[in-house]
Amino acid sequence: MLKYIAKRLLSSLLTLFIIIVVVFVLLRQMPIEGYFDNFDKLDAKQVDAKLTQLGLKDPIYKQLWSFFKNLFNGDLGLSSRYSKDTPITTLIANKAPLSIYMGLMSLAISLALGIPLGAAMARSKSGFWDKFGTVFIVFINAVPAAVYYIFIQMYGTDAMRIPMTFSRDNWLTWILPVVSMSLGSIASNAMWLRRYMLDEMNKDYVRLARAKGVSSRKLMMKHIFRNAFVPMIQYIPASILYTVSGSIYIESLYGIPGMGGLLVDVIGRQDNPMVQALVMIYSSIGIIGLLLGDLLMAVLDPRISFVKKDGAR
Amino acid sequence: MSETILSVRNLDLKFDLRGRTLHAIRDVSLDVYKGESLAIVGESGSGKSVFTKCFMGLNDINGRITGGEILYGGMNLAAFKTEKEWLRIRGREIAMVMQDPMTSLNPLKTVGAQILEAIRLHQSELDKAQAHKAMLDILSDVGISEPEKRARQYPHEFSGGMRQRVVIAIAVACKPKILICDEPTTALDVTIQAQILKLIKDLVREHDMTAIYITHDLGVVANVAQRIAVMYGGDIVEIGTCEEIFYDPRHPYTWALLSSLPQLGIKGEKLFSIQGTPPNLFTEIKGDAFAPRNPYALKIDYEKRPPFFEITPTHKARTWLLDPRAPKIEPPEAVRKLSRMEALSNG
Numbered sequence: 036m037l038k039y040i041a042k043r044l045l046s047s048l049l050t051l052f053i054i055i056v057v058v059f060v061l062l063r064q065m066p067i068e069g070y071f072d073n074f075d076k077l078d079a080k081q082v083d084a085k086l087t088q089l090g091l092k093d094p095i096y097k098q099l100w101s102f103f104k105n106l107f108n109g110d111l112g113l114s115s116r117y118s119k120d121t122p123i124t125t126l127i128a129n130k131a132p133l134s135i136y137m138g139l140m141s142l143a144i145s146l147a148l149g150i151p152l153g154a155a156m157a158r159s160k161s162g163f164w165d166k167f168g169t170v171f172i173v174f175i176n177a178v179p180a181a182v183y184y185i186f187i188q189m190y191g192t193d194a195m196r197i198p199m200t201f202s203r204d205n206w207l208t209w210i211l212p213v214v215s216m217s218l219g220s221i222a223s224n225a226m227w228l229r230r231y232m233l234d235e236m237n238k239d240y241v242r243l244a245r246a247k248g249v250s251s252r253k254l255m256m257k258h259i260f261r262n263a264f265v266p267m268i269q270y271i272p273a274s275i276l277y278t279v280s281g282s283i284y285i286e287s288l289y290g291i292p293g294m295g296g297l298l299v300d301v302i303g304r305q306d307n308p309m310v311q312a313l314v315m316i317y318s319s320i321g322i323i324g325l326l327l328g329d330l331l332m333a334v335l336d337p338r339i340s341f342v343k344k345d346g347a348r
Numbered sequence: 349m350s351e352t353i354l355s356v357r358n359l360d361l362k363f364d365l366r367g368r369t370l371h372a373i374r375d376v377s378l379d380v381y382k383g384e385s386l387a388i389v390g391e392s393g394s395g396k397s398v399f400t401k402c403f404m405g406l407n408d409i410n411g412r413i414t415g416g417e418i419l420y421g422g423m424n425l426a427a428f429k430t431e432k433e434w435l436r437i438r439g440r441e442i443a444m445v446m447q448d449p450m451t452s453l454n455p456l457k458t459v460g461a462q463i464l465e466a467i468r469l470h471q472s473e474l475d476k477a478q479a480h481k482a483m484l485d486i487l488s489d490v491g492i493s494e495p496e497k498r499a500r501q502y503p504h505e506f507s508g509g510m511r512q513r514v515v516i517a518i519a520v521a522c523k524p525k526i527l528i529c530d531e532p533t534t535a536l537d538v539t540i541q542a543q544i545l546k547l548i549k550d551l552v553r554e555h556d557m558t559a560i561y562i563t564h565d566l567g568v569v570a571n572v573a574q575r576i577a578v579m580y581g582g583d584i585v586e587i588g589t590c591e592e593i594f595y596d597p598r599h600p601y602t603w604a605l606l607s608s609l610p611q612l613g614i615k616g617e618k619l620f621s622i623q624g625t626p627p628n629l630f631t632e633i634k635g636d637a638f639a640p641r642n643p644y645a646l647k648i649d650y651e652k653r654p655p656f657f658e659i660t661p662t663h664k665a666r667t668w669l670l671d672p673r674a675p676k677i678e679p680p681e682a683v684r685k686l687s688r689m690e691a692l693s694n695g
Contacts, residue, residue: 238451239446240451240452240454243444243453243518245406246404246406246439247438247443247522248466248469248470248522249465258457337504338502338504
């Protein structure tokens with residue numbers, strides 16, 4: 036097990052390295068005009084001076100080397116254009132917590148509602164809950180999220196008599212964005228759980244368990260639900276990435292100062308240090324999430340074994 | 349024969365499939381005697397599996413019993429509606445060994461836990477330690493060595509034959525009166541089949557169970573059964589002791605079944621196969637279901653369902669050929685060969 040984890044960690048590090056290098060090199064291919072607000076008005080000398088200051092004149096391996104050197108010293112560098120000369124760590128530390136709180140809340144809600152809904156749908160196949168859930172899932176998937184986000188904001192703020200803009204200290208203003216954020220994953224959790232549970236229900240071992248006298252309720256809880264939940268659990272850690280990166284649309288709707296859209300923003304402004312830092316953070320979280328998912332899965336499903344035990348198989 | 353443990357009277361079962369009705373069991377009656385081994389043989393789709401699932405309420409919900417009764421222990425199982433009623437029967441009175449051991453066990457639970465589940469359900473008087481002990485005993489009873497260690501393992505660590513032993517252990521752990529074995533060896537390696545059959549036979553004797561085997565393998569039947577019921581098109585067409593069915597079969601379908609045994613074929617000649625296809629159970633069958641494929645069919649076979657003609661007190665067949673007015677017909681060569689073999693071995 037430990038050996039497997041070490042191996043996976045090592046290959047994860049390699050993946051991360053490759054991602055960083057590729058992004059680093061690609062960024063250097065951007066047109067240099069992008070680094071200036073008023074490129075047309077500058078002469079060649081001024082442009083040259085600025086590029087030197089940004090460190091873009093050095094050969095690329097040298098730039099890469101100094102990036103990694105700083106990284107190992109825990110220094111992500113300074114933002115070059117997004118918020119000039121502010122340490123990137125400070126910028127992220129200001130924005131990330133809000134996105135993470137909201138994301139985790141919506142993750143909790145989507146599990147707390149999506150899983151019972153999926154289970155109820157599977158249990159009452161073609162009954163009330165199944166029909167209700169199907170309508171909900173189809174609605175969520177068919178209607179563009181932006182449309183129902185706006186409706187939720189319009190009618191929600193009206194009905195609750197709260198301002199449209201988010202404020203950190205008024206907990207009422209947290210509700211609508213978190214609900215909006217959860218709807219999609221409630222639907223997908225319910226949909227997958229229903230599907231996995233129906234798959235399990237048709238398996239022979241369920242028939243055998245019924246034949247030996249296990250009641251339907253116990254069969255659902257102890258056999259079907261448990262087995263259907265295993266494939267779902269694999270994706271939960273990976274979905275934490277979305278909580279960190281935030282939702283660009285919801286955050287802009289409610290004016291939430293979170294991480295949503297930050298990456299797109301800094302790419303547009305060619306803030307190389309910021310892009311590199313964010314890419315690194317997001318991909319690390321993504322990779323760790325996948326790794327955790329695999330580990331959890333292996334703990335729950337004995338058929339996935341890391342090391343071949345002697346004799347078995 | 350001894351007393352009747354399970355008695356099926358005129359059972360009728362229909363499946364609703366997308367607005368169409370499939371008449372799966374057509375007016376079937378059968379007595380199962382206490383302590384006997386009965387085999388129900390028939391081709392795929394003849395209804396043998398569906399028929400026995402009626403005894404445990406295990407058919408899908410779109411299958412409904414439309415007539416008849418299943419009498420067991422003073423109860424009419426055919427009238428059971430709720431799960432609560434069935435839970436008194438399932439496992440406790442009637443248990444089942446299913447066809448495919450590779451998929452019959454929950455892959456995420458240890459083998460021990462799955463046997464224990466059955467023990468806790470049906471032997472609730474045992475405390476935790478006793479139940480655990482009982483589980484280990486059953487594991488070694490079904491021929492699994494090192495039960496302590498094996499109980500902690502998962503199904504994927506077992507071979508097919510071993511898993512079928514576990515499935516059998518689960519059925520036996522319920523301490524049922526009747527054990528239904530639904531093609532218990534079909535999915536197994538030929539070399540393992542005989543071992544598993546012997547195991548079931550021994551356990552049935554040891555625990556005083558009544559066994560019902562469902563199979564299409566006449567080799568299996570000859571091995572384990574005292575009585576044979578031949579099913580075709582959702583009906584029992586012939587029933588008798590093992591000897592009667594093998595050496596003195598009367599129904600043309602039984603003849604055809606026996607003739608298609610490779611062991612009875614003549615070397616160099618094409619193996620016998622039954623012409624035509626099984627009846628379409630979506631349409632109501634008139635007369636004898638086998639008539640369209642029966643080279644010996646009489647006109648009346650197409651019109652009126654034959655009654656059971658009694659050949660001996662234990663041997664009955666549903667064919668108009670047994671009517672005194674019917675023309676005398678010689679069974680096919682292969683069947684006569686079988687009878688001669690019997691005469692030889694007896695004389």
